[in-house]
Amino acid sequence: MVAVSLDTSPGGQHPSLPGYHWTPARKEALLVQIRAGEIDAEDACAQFNISADELESWALAYARDGQRGLQVRRQVGRRT
Numbered sequence: 001m002v003a004v005s006l007d008t009s010p011g012g013q014h015p016s017l018p019g020y021h022w023t024p025a026r027k028e029a030l031l032v033q034i035r036a037g038e039i040d041a042e043d044a045c046a047q048f049n050i051s052a053d054e055l056e057s058w059a060l061a062y063a064r065d066g067q068r069g070l071q072v073r074r075q076v077g078r079r080t
Contacts, residue, residue, distance in 0.1 A: 024070035
């Protein structure tokens, strides 16, 4: 498989480094590359230091709601 570059940041930070921000567009780009066969899911997890469960959750959210489903949502705690 070919190494996938998702670096669209001006700072040039690699997705596997701590502090890298996975935007919805970057998540979508990775999912599209997996679907196109450019990289397989196992290699993507290893290359970008993400769990298979996280990648699967992105794929499910993307299938359900497109790029909008890949947005991080804050969960507000319930006050008692």
